[in-house]
Amino acid sequence: MSAAADFSADSGDGGAQVLRFTGDLSLARLGDLPSRLERYDGAVASVDLSQVERIDTIGAWVVHRFARERKAEVTGLSGDAQYLLDQVVAADQPVQMRPPSRSSFRRVLGEIGDATAHSARTALGLLDFMGATLIAFGAVIRHPKRFRFNATVQRFEVVGVSALGIIGLMSFLIGIVIAQQGAVQLRQFGAEAFTINLVGRITLRELGVLMTAIMVAGRSGSAFAAQLGTMQLTEEIDAMRTIGVSPMEALVLPRTIAAIVLMPLLGFYSSVIAIIGGGLLCWFALDIPPVAYVARIREVVPITDLFVGLIKAPVFGAIIAIAGCFQGMQVKGDAEQVGLKTTSAVVQAIFMVIVVDAFFAVFFEQIGWI
The missing domain is CATH 3.30.750.24 (STAS domain)
Structure with missing residues:
Protein backbone atom coordinates (compact mmCIF):
# COMPACT_ATOMS: atom_id res chain seq x y z
CA MET A 1 0.00 0.00 0.00
CA ASP A 92 -11.61 26.92 -10.62
CA GLN A 93 -13.75 29.80 -11.89
CA PRO A 94 -16.31 31.91 -10.02
CA VAL A 95 -19.87 30.71 -10.59
CA GLN A 96 -22.40 33.38 -11.41
CA MET A 97 -25.61 32.44 -9.61
CA ARG A 98 -27.75 34.97 -11.46
CA PRO A 99 -27.40 36.24 -15.02
CA PRO A 100 -26.51 39.89 -15.38
CA SER A 101 -29.56 42.11 -15.37
CA ARG A 102 -30.40 43.76 -18.67
CA SER A 103 -32.78 46.55 -19.50
CA SER A 104 -36.20 45.51 -20.75
CA PHE A 105 -35.55 47.16 -24.10
CA ARG A 106 -32.33 45.20 -24.68
CA ARG A 107 -33.98 41.96 -23.56
CA VAL A 108 -36.94 42.43 -25.91
CA LEU A 109 -34.60 43.46 -28.73
CA GLY A 110 -32.51 40.34 -28.14
CA GLU A 111 -35.58 38.11 -28.20
CA ILE A 112 -36.73 39.70 -31.45
CA GLY A 113 -33.29 39.14 -32.95
CA ASP A 114 -33.23 35.50 -31.83
CA ALA A 115 -36.72 34.92 -33.23
CA THR A 116 -35.75 36.55 -36.54
CA ALA A 117 -32.60 34.45 -36.84
CA HIS A 118 -34.55 31.28 -35.99
CA SER A 119 -37.22 32.15 -38.59
CA ALA A 120 -34.55 32.75 -41.23
CA ARG A 121 -32.89 29.40 -40.47
CA THR A 122 -36.26 27.64 -40.59
CA ALA A 123 -37.15 29.28 -43.91
CA LEU A 124 -33.83 28.23 -45.45
CA GLY A 125 -34.23 24.71 -44.09
CA LEU A 126 -37.77 24.53 -45.48
CA LEU A 127 -36.59 25.65 -48.93
CA ASP A 128 -33.83 23.05 -48.80
CA PHE A 129 -36.34 20.37 -47.80
CA MET A 130 -38.69 21.42 -50.59
CA GLY A 131 -35.84 21.08 -53.07
CA ALA A 132 -35.02 17.62 -51.72
CA THR A 133 -38.67 16.65 -52.15
CA LEU A 134 -38.64 17.80 -55.79
CA ILE A 135 -35.43 15.84 -56.40
CA ALA A 136 -37.03 12.73 -54.90
CA PHE A 137 -40.10 13.27 -57.08
CA GLY A 138 -37.87 13.51 -60.17
CA ALA A 139 -36.04 10.33 -59.16
CA VAL A 140 -39.34 8.46 -58.83
CA ILE A 141 -40.46 9.70 -62.25
CA ARG A 142 -37.22 8.39 -63.77
CA HIS A 143 -37.55 5.10 -61.90
CA PRO A 144 -41.30 4.36 -61.54
CA LYS A 145 -40.65 1.06 -59.79
CA ARG A 146 -39.43 3.00 -56.75
CA PHE A 147 -42.83 4.67 -56.33
CA ARG A 148 -44.52 3.38 -53.17
CA PHE A 149 -48.08 2.95 -54.36
CA ASN A 150 -49.43 1.17 -51.27
CA ALA A 151 -48.00 3.80 -48.92
CA THR A 152 -49.54 6.58 -51.02
CA VAL A 153 -52.96 4.93 -51.08
CA GLN A 154 -52.80 4.50 -47.32
CA ARG A 155 -52.07 8.23 -46.98
CA PHE A 156 -55.09 8.90 -49.21
CA GLU A 157 -57.25 7.19 -46.62
CA VAL A 158 -55.64 8.99 -43.68
CA VAL A 159 -55.63 12.46 -45.25
CA GLY A 160 -58.90 12.26 -47.19
CA VAL A 161 -61.40 9.55 -46.37
CA SER A 162 -60.95 9.72 -42.60
CA ALA A 163 -61.29 13.50 -42.68
CA LEU A 164 -64.60 13.65 -44.54
CA GLY A 165 -66.70 13.60 -41.37
CA ILE A 166 -65.01 16.40 -39.46
CA ILE A 167 -64.53 18.58 -42.57
CA GLY A 168 -68.16 18.07 -43.57
CA LEU A 169 -69.46 19.03 -40.13
CA MET A 170 -67.18 22.07 -39.97
CA SER A 171 -68.19 23.25 -43.43
CA PHE A 172 -71.89 22.73 -42.79
CA LEU A 173 -71.76 24.86 -39.64
CA ILE A 174 -69.65 27.53 -41.34
CA GLY A 175 -72.19 27.75 -44.16
CA ILE A 176 -74.99 28.23 -41.64
CA VAL A 177 -73.03 30.90 -39.74
CA ILE A 178 -72.13 32.84 -42.92
CA ALA A 179 -75.75 32.78 -44.09
CA GLN A 180 -77.12 33.81 -40.70
CA GLN A 181 -74.67 36.66 -40.18
CA GLY A 182 -75.02 37.84 -43.76
CA ALA A 183 -78.82 37.82 -43.54
CA VAL A 184 -78.75 39.85 -40.31
CA GLN A 185 -76.56 42.55 -41.86
CA LEU A 186 -78.26 42.63 -45.27
CA ARG A 187 -81.73 42.82 -43.68
CA GLN A 188 -80.95 46.40 -42.69
CA PHE A 189 -80.86 47.31 -46.39
CA GLY A 190 -83.71 45.06 -47.53
CA ALA A 191 -81.24 42.91 -49.47
CA GLU A 192 -81.65 39.54 -47.79
CA ALA A 193 -81.68 37.80 -51.16
CA PHE A 194 -78.01 38.69 -51.59
CA THR A 195 -77.21 36.29 -48.78
CA ILE A 196 -77.08 33.63 -51.49
CA ASN A 197 -74.40 35.61 -53.33
CA LEU A 198 -72.39 35.89 -50.14
CA VAL A 199 -72.58 32.19 -49.29
CA GLY A 200 -71.88 30.96 -52.81
CA ARG A 201 -68.92 33.17 -53.64
CA ILE A 202 -67.11 33.19 -50.30
CA THR A 203 -67.31 29.43 -49.82
CA LEU A 204 -66.20 28.43 -53.32
CA ARG A 205 -63.54 31.10 -53.64
CA GLU A 206 -62.07 31.40 -50.15
CA LEU A 207 -63.46 29.78 -47.05
CA GLY A 208 -64.07 26.28 -48.39
CA VAL A 209 -60.46 25.69 -49.37
CA LEU A 210 -58.94 27.82 -46.60
CA MET A 211 -60.83 26.19 -43.72
CA THR A 212 -60.14 22.77 -45.21
CA ALA A 213 -56.42 23.60 -45.35
CA ILE A 214 -56.46 24.69 -41.70
CA MET A 215 -58.26 21.50 -40.69
CA VAL A 216 -55.88 19.30 -42.70
CA ALA A 217 -52.88 21.13 -41.21
CA GLY A 218 -54.14 20.49 -37.68
CA ARG A 219 -55.10 16.92 -38.41
CA SER A 220 -52.73 15.49 -41.03
CA GLY A 221 -49.81 17.93 -40.82
CA SER A 222 -49.45 17.28 -37.12
CA ALA A 223 -49.69 13.52 -37.72
CA PHE A 224 -46.90 13.70 -40.32
CA ALA A 225 -44.63 15.59 -37.92
CA ALA A 226 -45.36 13.23 -35.02
CA GLN A 227 -44.86 10.08 -37.10
CA LEU A 228 -41.56 11.14 -38.64
CA GLY A 229 -40.38 12.63 -35.34
CA THR A 230 -40.98 9.35 -33.54
CA MET A 231 -39.15 7.50 -36.29
CA GLN A 232 -36.22 9.89 -35.86
CA LEU A 233 -36.06 9.16 -32.13
CA THR A 234 -36.18 5.40 -32.65
CA GLU A 235 -33.50 5.71 -35.40
CA GLU A 236 -35.74 4.05 -37.98
CA ILE A 237 -34.91 6.75 -40.53
CA ASP A 238 -31.18 6.22 -39.98
CA ALA A 239 -31.73 2.50 -40.43
CA MET A 240 -33.51 3.16 -43.74
CA ARG A 241 -30.54 5.18 -44.97
CA THR A 242 -28.20 2.40 -43.87
CA ILE A 243 -29.97 -0.22 -45.99
CA GLY A 244 -30.11 2.14 -48.98
CA VAL A 245 -33.74 3.29 -48.77
CA SER A 246 -34.32 7.01 -49.30
CA PRO A 247 -36.53 8.46 -46.52
CA MET A 248 -37.63 11.21 -48.92
CA GLU A 249 -38.99 8.65 -51.37
CA ALA A 250 -40.37 6.22 -48.81
CA LEU A 251 -41.83 8.61 -46.22
CA VAL A 252 -42.08 12.18 -47.47
CA LEU A 253 -43.18 11.68 -51.08
CA PRO A 254 -46.29 9.52 -50.38
CA ARG A 255 -47.53 12.02 -47.80
CA THR A 256 -46.88 14.99 -50.08
CA ILE A 257 -48.59 13.38 -53.08
CA ALA A 258 -51.59 12.41 -50.96
CA ALA A 259 -52.01 15.95 -49.64
CA ILE A 260 -51.62 17.53 -53.10
CA VAL A 261 -54.11 15.18 -54.77
CA LEU A 262 -56.75 15.18 -52.05
CA MET A 263 -56.79 18.87 -51.10
CA PRO A 264 -58.74 19.92 -54.26
CA LEU A 265 -61.27 17.14 -53.62
CA LEU A 266 -61.63 18.02 -49.95
CA GLY A 267 -61.85 21.74 -50.77
CA PHE A 268 -64.62 21.18 -53.31
CA TYR A 269 -66.44 18.85 -50.90
CA SER A 270 -66.14 21.45 -48.15
CA SER A 271 -67.52 24.20 -50.40
CA VAL A 272 -70.51 22.10 -51.47
CA ILE A 273 -71.36 21.17 -47.87
CA ALA A 274 -71.07 24.84 -46.81
CA ILE A 275 -73.42 25.86 -49.63
CA ILE A 276 -75.87 23.19 -48.49
CA GLY A 277 -75.70 24.51 -44.91
CA GLY A 278 -76.29 28.07 -46.10
CA GLY A 279 -79.16 26.87 -48.28
CA LEU A 280 -80.90 25.20 -45.35
CA LEU A 281 -80.70 28.40 -43.29
CA CYS A 282 -82.01 30.46 -46.24
CA TRP A 283 -84.88 27.98 -46.57
CA PHE A 284 -85.91 28.04 -42.93
CA ALA A 285 -85.03 31.62 -41.98
CA LEU A 286 -85.55 33.57 -45.23
CA ASP A 287 -88.20 31.37 -46.90
CA ILE A 288 -86.06 30.89 -49.99
CA PRO A 289 -86.89 27.44 -51.40
CA PRO A 290 -84.03 25.12 -52.40
CA VAL A 291 -84.89 25.33 -56.10
CA ALA A 292 -84.64 29.12 -56.09
CA TYR A 293 -81.50 28.92 -53.97
CA VAL A 294 -79.74 26.60 -56.42
CA ALA A 295 -80.83 28.64 -59.40
CA ARG A 296 -79.53 31.82 -57.78
CA ILE A 297 -76.20 30.13 -56.97
CA ARG A 298 -75.81 29.16 -60.63
CA GLU A 299 -76.51 32.73 -61.71
CA VAL A 300 -74.26 34.66 -59.33
CA VAL A 301 -71.27 32.36 -58.84
CA PRO A 302 -68.90 32.46 -61.84
CA ILE A 303 -66.98 29.37 -62.82
CA THR A 304 -63.75 31.27 -62.10
CA ASP A 305 -64.54 31.10 -58.38
CA LEU A 306 -64.43 27.31 -58.60
CA PHE A 307 -61.17 27.49 -60.56
CA VAL A 308 -59.65 29.79 -57.96
CA GLY A 309 -60.39 27.31 -55.19
CA LEU A 310 -59.16 24.32 -57.18
CA ILE A 311 -55.91 26.09 -58.13
CA LYS A 312 -55.11 27.09 -54.56
CA ALA A 313 -55.94 23.71 -53.01
CA PRO A 314 -52.97 21.63 -54.27
CA VAL A 315 -50.55 24.42 -53.33
CA PHE A 316 -51.99 24.43 -49.81
CA GLY A 317 -51.69 20.65 -49.69
CA ALA A 318 -48.01 20.77 -50.67
CA ILE A 319 -47.31 23.42 -48.04
CA ILE A 320 -49.00 21.40 -45.29
CA ALA A 321 -47.28 18.13 -46.16
CA ILE A 322 -43.80 19.62 -46.60
CA ALA A 323 -44.05 21.67 -43.39
CA GLY A 324 -45.20 18.62 -41.39
CA CYS A 325 -42.54 16.30 -42.80
CA PHE A 326 -39.80 18.94 -42.44
CA GLN A 327 -40.53 19.55 -38.77
CA GLY A 328 -40.77 15.81 -38.12
CA MET A 329 -37.33 15.25 -39.64
CA GLN A 330 -35.89 17.97 -37.37
CA VAL A 331 -36.65 16.04 -34.16
CA LYS A 332 -33.51 15.33 -32.15
CA GLY A 333 -32.79 14.52 -28.52
CA ASP A 334 -35.84 13.45 -26.54
CA ALA A 335 -39.58 12.85 -26.74
CA GLU A 336 -40.34 16.46 -25.80
CA GLN A 337 -39.02 17.50 -29.21
CA VAL A 338 -41.81 15.51 -30.87
CA GLY A 339 -44.46 17.69 -29.24
CA LEU A 340 -42.57 20.91 -29.93
CA LYS A 341 -41.98 20.10 -33.59
CA THR A 342 -45.56 18.94 -34.06
CA THR A 343 -46.80 22.28 -32.74
CA SER A 344 -44.31 24.10 -34.97
CA ALA A 345 -45.52 22.13 -38.00
CA VAL A 346 -49.15 23.13 -37.47
CA VAL A 347 -48.35 26.79 -36.79
CA GLN A 348 -45.93 27.00 -39.71
CA ALA A 349 -48.35 25.35 -42.14
CA ILE A 350 -51.32 27.54 -41.16
CA PHE A 351 -49.21 30.70 -41.30
CA MET A 352 -47.81 29.90 -44.75
CA VAL A 353 -51.24 28.89 -46.07
CA ILE A 354 -52.71 32.25 -45.04
CA VAL A 355 -49.76 34.18 -46.50
CA VAL A 356 -49.96 32.29 -49.81
CA ASP A 357 -53.73 32.79 -49.86
CA ALA A 358 -53.17 36.55 -49.62
CA PHE A 359 -50.77 36.39 -52.59
CA PHE A 360 -53.32 34.38 -54.56
CA ALA A 361 -56.01 36.98 -53.79
CA VAL A 362 -53.84 39.77 -55.21
CA PHE A 363 -52.81 37.67 -58.21
CA PHE A 364 -56.34 36.69 -59.20
CA GLU A 365 -57.52 40.25 -58.76
CA GLN A 366 -54.76 41.42 -61.12
CA ILE A 367 -55.75 38.96 -63.84
CA GLY A 368 -59.42 39.85 -63.50
CA TRP A 369 -60.75 36.76 -61.71
CA ILE A 370 -62.84 38.69 -59.18
Whole structure:
Protein backbone atom coordinates (compact mmCIF):
# COMPACT_ATOMS: atom_id res chain seq x y z
CA MET A 1 0.00 0.00 0.00
CA SER A 2 1.25 3.47 -0.85
CA ALA A 3 2.25 5.88 1.91
CA ALA A 4 -0.25 8.34 3.33
CA ALA A 5 -0.13 11.90 2.04
CA ASP A 6 2.24 14.18 3.90
CA PHE A 7 4.30 17.34 3.39
CA SER A 8 7.48 18.93 4.68
CA ALA A 9 9.00 22.39 4.39
CA ASP A 10 12.59 23.24 3.62
CA SER A 11 14.61 25.93 1.93
CA GLY A 12 15.17 25.56 -1.78
CA ASP A 13 17.64 27.30 -4.05
CA GLY A 14 18.10 30.95 -3.10
CA GLY A 15 16.60 30.40 0.34
CA ALA A 16 12.98 30.34 -0.87
CA GLN A 17 10.62 28.20 1.23
CA VAL A 18 9.52 25.03 -0.61
CA LEU A 19 6.69 22.78 0.53
CA ARG A 20 7.32 19.21 -0.60
CA PHE A 21 4.42 16.74 -0.80
CA THR A 22 4.99 12.99 -0.52
CA GLY A 23 2.92 9.83 -0.56
CA ASP A 24 -0.51 9.23 -2.08
CA LEU A 25 -2.57 12.40 -2.69
CA SER A 26 -5.84 10.56 -3.24
CA LEU A 27 -9.10 10.74 -1.32
CA ALA A 28 -8.45 7.45 0.49
CA ARG A 29 -4.98 8.50 1.74
CA LEU A 30 -5.34 12.24 2.38
CA GLY A 31 -6.24 11.82 6.06
CA ASP A 32 -5.89 15.08 7.96
CA LEU A 33 -3.67 16.69 5.33
CA PRO A 34 -6.19 19.44 4.41
CA SER A 35 -6.60 20.55 8.05
CA ARG A 36 -2.82 20.56 8.62
CA LEU A 37 -2.34 22.68 5.53
CA GLU A 38 -4.88 25.18 6.84
CA ARG A 39 -2.96 25.47 10.11
CA TYR A 40 0.39 25.86 8.35
CA ASP A 41 1.45 29.50 8.74
CA GLY A 42 4.89 29.52 7.13
CA ALA A 43 5.72 31.44 3.97
CA VAL A 44 5.72 29.30 0.84
CA ALA A 45 7.28 30.25 -2.49
CA SER A 46 6.65 27.00 -4.35
CA VAL A 47 5.01 23.59 -3.98
CA ASP A 48 6.99 20.53 -5.09
CA LEU A 49 5.03 17.43 -6.10
CA SER A 50 7.91 15.44 -7.60
CA GLN A 51 7.82 12.85 -4.80
CA VAL A 52 4.04 12.26 -4.96
CA GLU A 53 3.21 8.64 -5.81
CA ARG A 54 -0.36 9.18 -6.94
CA ILE A 55 -2.80 12.07 -7.20
CA ASP A 56 -6.52 12.24 -7.94
CA THR A 57 -8.96 15.12 -8.42
CA ILE A 58 -9.45 15.70 -4.69
CA GLY A 59 -5.70 15.77 -4.07
CA ALA A 60 -5.16 18.11 -7.01
CA TRP A 61 -7.84 20.43 -5.65
CA VAL A 62 -6.24 20.48 -2.17
CA VAL A 63 -2.84 21.34 -3.64
CA HIS A 64 -4.25 23.94 -6.01
CA ARG A 65 -6.29 25.64 -3.29
CA PHE A 66 -3.27 25.84 -0.99
CA ALA A 67 -1.03 27.18 -3.77
CA ARG A 68 -3.66 29.72 -4.80
CA GLU A 69 -4.08 31.06 -1.26
CA ARG A 70 -0.28 31.32 -0.75
CA LYS A 71 0.38 32.53 -4.31
CA ALA A 72 2.87 29.69 -4.71
CA GLU A 73 4.02 27.94 -7.88
CA VAL A 74 3.27 24.22 -8.28
CA THR A 75 6.04 22.12 -9.83
CA GLY A 76 7.16 18.53 -10.10
CA LEU A 77 4.27 16.93 -12.02
CA SER A 78 4.30 15.56 -15.54
CA GLY A 79 2.10 13.60 -17.94
CA ASP A 80 -1.40 12.69 -16.81
CA ALA A 81 -0.90 14.12 -13.32
CA GLN A 82 0.01 17.54 -14.73
CA TYR A 83 -2.99 17.37 -17.11
CA LEU A 84 -5.28 16.58 -14.15
CA LEU A 85 -3.94 19.56 -12.20
CA ASP A 86 -4.35 21.82 -15.24
CA GLN A 87 -8.00 20.76 -15.56
CA VAL A 88 -8.62 21.49 -11.87
CA VAL A 89 -7.02 24.92 -12.25
CA ALA A 90 -9.11 25.66 -15.35
CA ALA A 91 -12.31 24.63 -13.57
CA ASP A 92 -11.61 26.92 -10.62
CA GLN A 93 -13.75 29.80 -11.89
CA PRO A 94 -16.31 31.91 -10.02
CA VAL A 95 -19.87 30.71 -10.59
CA GLN A 96 -22.40 33.38 -11.41
CA MET A 97 -25.61 32.44 -9.61
CA ARG A 98 -27.75 34.97 -11.46
CA PRO A 99 -27.40 36.24 -15.02
CA PRO A 100 -26.51 39.89 -15.38
CA SER A 101 -29.56 42.11 -15.37
CA ARG A 102 -30.40 43.76 -18.67
CA SER A 103 -32.78 46.55 -19.50
CA SER A 104 -36.20 45.51 -20.75
CA PHE A 105 -35.55 47.16 -24.10
CA ARG A 106 -32.33 45.20 -24.68
CA ARG A 107 -33.98 41.96 -23.56
CA VAL A 108 -36.94 42.43 -25.91
CA LEU A 109 -34.60 43.46 -28.73
CA GLY A 110 -32.51 40.34 -28.14
CA GLU A 111 -35.58 38.11 -28.20
CA ILE A 112 -36.73 39.70 -31.45
CA GLY A 113 -33.29 39.14 -32.95
CA ASP A 114 -33.23 35.50 -31.83
CA ALA A 115 -36.72 34.92 -33.23
CA THR A 116 -35.75 36.55 -36.54
CA ALA A 117 -32.60 34.45 -36.84
CA HIS A 118 -34.55 31.28 -35.99
CA SER A 119 -37.22 32.15 -38.59
CA ALA A 120 -34.55 32.75 -41.23
CA ARG A 121 -32.89 29.40 -40.47
CA THR A 122 -36.26 27.64 -40.59
CA ALA A 123 -37.15 29.28 -43.91
CA LEU A 124 -33.83 28.23 -45.45
CA GLY A 125 -34.23 24.71 -44.09
CA LEU A 126 -37.77 24.53 -45.48
CA LEU A 127 -36.59 25.65 -48.93
CA ASP A 128 -33.83 23.05 -48.80
CA PHE A 129 -36.34 20.37 -47.80
CA MET A 130 -38.69 21.42 -50.59
CA GLY A 131 -35.84 21.08 -53.07
CA ALA A 132 -35.02 17.62 -51.72
CA THR A 133 -38.67 16.65 -52.15
CA LEU A 134 -38.64 17.80 -55.79
CA ILE A 135 -35.43 15.84 -56.40
CA ALA A 136 -37.03 12.73 -54.90
CA PHE A 137 -40.10 13.27 -57.08
CA GLY A 138 -37.87 13.51 -60.17
CA ALA A 139 -36.04 10.33 -59.16
CA VAL A 140 -39.34 8.46 -58.83
CA ILE A 141 -40.46 9.70 -62.25
CA ARG A 142 -37.22 8.39 -63.77
CA HIS A 143 -37.55 5.10 -61.90
CA PRO A 144 -41.30 4.36 -61.54
CA LYS A 145 -40.65 1.06 -59.79
CA ARG A 146 -39.43 3.00 -56.75
CA PHE A 147 -42.83 4.67 -56.33
CA ARG A 148 -44.52 3.38 -53.17
CA PHE A 149 -48.08 2.95 -54.36
CA ASN A 150 -49.43 1.17 -51.27
CA ALA A 151 -48.00 3.80 -48.92
CA THR A 152 -49.54 6.58 -51.02
CA VAL A 153 -52.96 4.93 -51.08
CA GLN A 154 -52.80 4.50 -47.32
CA ARG A 155 -52.07 8.23 -46.98
CA PHE A 156 -55.09 8.90 -49.21
CA GLU A 157 -57.25 7.19 -46.62
CA VAL A 158 -55.64 8.99 -43.68
CA VAL A 159 -55.63 12.46 -45.25
CA GLY A 160 -58.90 12.26 -47.19
CA VAL A 161 -61.40 9.55 -46.37
CA SER A 162 -60.95 9.72 -42.60
CA ALA A 163 -61.29 13.50 -42.68
CA LEU A 164 -64.60 13.65 -44.54
CA GLY A 165 -66.70 13.60 -41.37
CA ILE A 166 -65.01 16.40 -39.46
CA ILE A 167 -64.53 18.58 -42.57
CA GLY A 168 -68.16 18.07 -43.57
CA LEU A 169 -69.46 19.03 -40.13
CA MET A 170 -67.18 22.07 -39.97
CA SER A 171 -68.19 23.25 -43.43
CA PHE A 172 -71.89 22.73 -42.79
CA LEU A 173 -71.76 24.86 -39.64
CA ILE A 174 -69.65 27.53 -41.34
CA GLY A 175 -72.19 27.75 -44.16
CA ILE A 176 -74.99 28.23 -41.64
CA VAL A 177 -73.03 30.90 -39.74
CA ILE A 178 -72.13 32.84 -42.92
CA ALA A 179 -75.75 32.78 -44.09
CA GLN A 180 -77.12 33.81 -40.70
CA GLN A 181 -74.67 36.66 -40.18
CA GLY A 182 -75.02 37.84 -43.76
CA ALA A 183 -78.82 37.82 -43.54
CA VAL A 184 -78.75 39.85 -40.31
CA GLN A 185 -76.56 42.55 -41.86
CA LEU A 186 -78.26 42.63 -45.27
CA ARG A 187 -81.73 42.82 -43.68
CA GLN A 188 -80.95 46.40 -42.69
CA PHE A 189 -80.86 47.31 -46.39
CA GLY A 190 -83.71 45.06 -47.53
CA ALA A 191 -81.24 42.91 -49.47
CA GLU A 192 -81.65 39.54 -47.79
CA ALA A 193 -81.68 37.80 -51.16
CA PHE A 194 -78.01 38.69 -51.59
CA THR A 195 -77.21 36.29 -48.78
CA ILE A 196 -77.08 33.63 -51.49
CA ASN A 197 -74.40 35.61 -53.33
CA LEU A 198 -72.39 35.89 -50.14
CA VAL A 199 -72.58 32.19 -49.29
CA GLY A 200 -71.88 30.96 -52.81
CA ARG A 201 -68.92 33.17 -53.64
CA ILE A 202 -67.11 33.19 -50.30
CA THR A 203 -67.31 29.43 -49.82
CA LEU A 204 -66.20 28.43 -53.32
CA ARG A 205 -63.54 31.10 -53.64
CA GLU A 206 -62.07 31.40 -50.15
CA LEU A 207 -63.46 29.78 -47.05
CA GLY A 208 -64.07 26.28 -48.39
CA VAL A 209 -60.46 25.69 -49.37
CA LEU A 210 -58.94 27.82 -46.60
CA MET A 211 -60.83 26.19 -43.72
CA THR A 212 -60.14 22.77 -45.21
CA ALA A 213 -56.42 23.60 -45.35
CA ILE A 214 -56.46 24.69 -41.70
CA MET A 215 -58.26 21.50 -40.69
CA VAL A 216 -55.88 19.30 -42.70
CA ALA A 217 -52.88 21.13 -41.21
CA GLY A 218 -54.14 20.49 -37.68
CA ARG A 219 -55.10 16.92 -38.41
CA SER A 220 -52.73 15.49 -41.03
CA GLY A 221 -49.81 17.93 -40.82
CA SER A 222 -49.45 17.28 -37.12
CA ALA A 223 -49.69 13.52 -37.72
CA PHE A 224 -46.90 13.70 -40.32
CA ALA A 225 -44.63 15.59 -37.92
CA ALA A 226 -45.36 13.23 -35.02
CA GLN A 227 -44.86 10.08 -37.10
CA LEU A 228 -41.56 11.14 -38.64
CA GLY A 229 -40.38 12.63 -35.34
CA THR A 230 -40.98 9.35 -33.54
CA MET A 231 -39.15 7.50 -36.29
CA GLN A 232 -36.22 9.89 -35.86
CA LEU A 233 -36.06 9.16 -32.13
CA THR A 234 -36.18 5.40 -32.65
CA GLU A 235 -33.50 5.71 -35.40
CA GLU A 236 -35.74 4.05 -37.98
CA ILE A 237 -34.91 6.75 -40.53
CA ASP A 238 -31.18 6.22 -39.98
CA ALA A 239 -31.73 2.50 -40.43
CA MET A 240 -33.51 3.16 -43.74
CA ARG A 241 -30.54 5.18 -44.97
CA THR A 242 -28.20 2.40 -43.87
CA ILE A 243 -29.97 -0.22 -45.99
CA GLY A 244 -30.11 2.14 -48.98
CA VAL A 245 -33.74 3.29 -48.77
CA SER A 246 -34.32 7.01 -49.30
CA PRO A 247 -36.53 8.46 -46.52
CA MET A 248 -37.63 11.21 -48.92
CA GLU A 249 -38.99 8.65 -51.37
CA ALA A 250 -40.37 6.22 -48.81
CA LEU A 251 -41.83 8.61 -46.22
CA VAL A 252 -42.08 12.18 -47.47
CA LEU A 253 -43.18 11.68 -51.08
CA PRO A 254 -46.29 9.52 -50.38
CA ARG A 255 -47.53 12.02 -47.80
CA THR A 256 -46.88 14.99 -50.08
CA ILE A 257 -48.59 13.38 -53.08
CA ALA A 258 -51.59 12.41 -50.96
CA ALA A 259 -52.01 15.95 -49.64
CA ILE A 260 -51.62 17.53 -53.10
CA VAL A 261 -54.11 15.18 -54.77
CA LEU A 262 -56.75 15.18 -52.05
CA MET A 263 -56.79 18.87 -51.10
CA PRO A 264 -58.74 19.92 -54.26
CA LEU A 265 -61.27 17.14 -53.62
CA LEU A 266 -61.63 18.02 -49.95
CA GLY A 267 -61.85 21.74 -50.77
CA PHE A 268 -64.62 21.18 -53.31
CA TYR A 269 -66.44 18.85 -50.90
CA SER A 270 -66.14 21.45 -48.15
CA SER A 271 -67.52 24.20 -50.40
CA VAL A 272 -70.51 22.10 -51.47
CA ILE A 273 -71.36 21.17 -47.87
CA ALA A 274 -71.07 24.84 -46.81
CA ILE A 275 -73.42 25.86 -49.63
CA ILE A 276 -75.87 23.19 -48.49
CA GLY A 277 -75.70 24.51 -44.91
CA GLY A 278 -76.29 28.07 -46.10
CA GLY A 279 -79.16 26.87 -48.28
CA LEU A 280 -80.90 25.20 -45.35
CA LEU A 281 -80.70 28.40 -43.29
CA CYS A 282 -82.01 30.46 -46.24
CA TRP A 283 -84.88 27.98 -46.57
CA PHE A 284 -85.91 28.04 -42.93
CA ALA A 285 -85.03 31.62 -41.98
CA LEU A 286 -85.55 33.57 -45.23
CA ASP A 287 -88.20 31.37 -46.90
CA ILE A 288 -86.06 30.89 -49.99
CA PRO A 289 -86.89 27.44 -51.40
CA PRO A 290 -84.03 25.12 -52.40
CA VAL A 291 -84.89 25.33 -56.10
CA ALA A 292 -84.64 29.12 -56.09
CA TYR A 293 -81.50 28.92 -53.97
CA VAL A 294 -79.74 26.60 -56.42
CA ALA A 295 -80.83 28.64 -59.40
CA ARG A 296 -79.53 31.82 -57.78
CA ILE A 297 -76.20 30.13 -56.97
CA ARG A 298 -75.81 29.16 -60.63
CA GLU A 299 -76.51 32.73 -61.71
CA VAL A 300 -74.26 34.66 -59.33
CA VAL A 301 -71.27 32.36 -58.84
CA PRO A 302 -68.90 32.46 -61.84
CA ILE A 303 -66.98 29.37 -62.82
CA THR A 304 -63.75 31.27 -62.10
CA ASP A 305 -64.54 31.10 -58.38
CA LEU A 306 -64.43 27.31 -58.60
CA PHE A 307 -61.17 27.49 -60.56
CA VAL A 308 -59.65 29.79 -57.96
CA GLY A 309 -60.39 27.31 -55.19
CA LEU A 310 -59.16 24.32 -57.18
CA ILE A 311 -55.91 26.09 -58.13
CA LYS A 312 -55.11 27.09 -54.56
CA ALA A 313 -55.94 23.71 -53.01
CA PRO A 314 -52.97 21.63 -54.27
CA VAL A 315 -50.55 24.42 -53.33
CA PHE A 316 -51.99 24.43 -49.81
CA GLY A 317 -51.69 20.65 -49.69
CA ALA A 318 -48.01 20.77 -50.67
CA ILE A 319 -47.31 23.42 -48.04
CA ILE A 320 -49.00 21.40 -45.29
CA ALA A 321 -47.28 18.13 -46.16
CA ILE A 322 -43.80 19.62 -46.60
CA ALA A 323 -44.05 21.67 -43.39
CA GLY A 324 -45.20 18.62 -41.39
CA CYS A 325 -42.54 16.30 -42.80
CA PHE A 326 -39.80 18.94 -42.44
CA GLN A 327 -40.53 19.55 -38.77
CA GLY A 328 -40.77 15.81 -38.12
CA MET A 329 -37.33 15.25 -39.64
CA GLN A 330 -35.89 17.97 -37.37
CA VAL A 331 -36.65 16.04 -34.16
CA LYS A 332 -33.51 15.33 -32.15
CA GLY A 333 -32.79 14.52 -28.52
CA ASP A 334 -35.84 13.45 -26.54
CA ALA A 335 -39.58 12.85 -26.74
CA GLU A 336 -40.34 16.46 -25.80
CA GLN A 337 -39.02 17.50 -29.21
CA VAL A 338 -41.81 15.51 -30.87
CA GLY A 339 -44.46 17.69 -29.24
CA LEU A 340 -42.57 20.91 -29.93
CA LYS A 341 -41.98 20.10 -33.59
CA THR A 342 -45.56 18.94 -34.06
CA THR A 343 -46.80 22.28 -32.74
CA SER A 344 -44.31 24.10 -34.97
CA ALA A 345 -45.52 22.13 -38.00
CA VAL A 346 -49.15 23.13 -37.47
CA VAL A 347 -48.35 26.79 -36.79
CA GLN A 348 -45.93 27.00 -39.71
CA ALA A 349 -48.35 25.35 -42.14
CA ILE A 350 -51.32 27.54 -41.16
CA PHE A 351 -49.21 30.70 -41.30
CA MET A 352 -47.81 29.90 -44.75
CA VAL A 353 -51.24 28.89 -46.07
CA ILE A 354 -52.71 32.25 -45.04
CA VAL A 355 -49.76 34.18 -46.50
CA VAL A 356 -49.96 32.29 -49.81
CA ASP A 357 -53.73 32.79 -49.86
CA ALA A 358 -53.17 36.55 -49.62
CA PHE A 359 -50.77 36.39 -52.59
CA PHE A 360 -53.32 34.38 -54.56
CA ALA A 361 -56.01 36.98 -53.79
CA VAL A 362 -53.84 39.77 -55.21
CA PHE A 363 -52.81 37.67 -58.21
CA PHE A 364 -56.34 36.69 -59.20
CA GLU A 365 -57.52 40.25 -58.76
CA GLN A 366 -54.76 41.42 -61.12
CA ILE A 367 -55.75 38.96 -63.84
CA GLY A 368 -59.42 39.85 -63.50
CA TRP A 369 -60.75 36.76 -61.71
CA ILE A 370 -62.84 38.69 -59.18
